[in-house]
Amino acid sequence: MDLNTVTEVISPAGPGAWRPGDAWLGGGTALFGEPRPDVRRLLDLTAAGWPALTFDDDGSVEIAATCTVAELNERLGKHDIVRHCCHAFLASFKIWNVATVGGNLCAALPAGPMISLSVALGGTLLLIGPDGTERRVPAAAFVTGEGTTVLRDGELLRSIHLPVAALTSRTAYRRGSLHRHGRSAALVIGRVDAEGIALTVTAATSRPYVLRFSGTSHDLEAALEAIPASEYVDDVHGRPVWRQHLTRHYAAQILAELS
Incomplete structure (x- = not known):
């Protein structure tokens, strides 16, 4: 446009x-x-010359906001969860080579797969204000609703930090939509960590939800109750009751896989 x-x-x-x-x-x-x-x-950020990916000595990675989906998939696609989220775009190679990780986060669409990835892997975002002031926020707290974020006037997203422990942990991924090549109606990721299982719910809800439970079906049901019914998205890509059903169905599958 x-x-x-x-x-x-x-x-x-x-x-x-x-x-x-x-x-x-x-x-x-x-x-x-x-x-x-x-x-x-x-204000063109792609000409800023930021390295797409920077690897720390401990194996964690800093993803520049200007890193394209194609670059991310090429260099981090060996991790299943990264590859899955890149392919969740269901986009042509033209989009893959232009669309940026940071742009997908800042657009704050429920179906944004880079949001799903960053939140599920416990990412931390570096934000820079117009006066150069920096602050870091958890990826899980960045998107506050459909199309809304914690960004202040003039603030930009510089990078996303993913810890090595999350990148190398066991994960399970489920995604569903109304059509084979349709926009995600529910995208659920489970990850095993020291505290149990972290379940990230996106696409179905207006903002990401991270639910933690010990690994039993009873605990999972209790955790899912934390998502208000009003938070499930209602649009042409799926009704709330169906999205809620998909989320619960996928969550049960993920629990079985990670257990």
């Missing part, structure tokens, strides 16, 4: 360049997806 109110593109851009009426530009697949009449300038 043409953003016919945009009069200037700043490239490369950094935190100090932001002013009201600006929008940060990554791959643009979300930014250009709908009208944005208040946007006057685009």
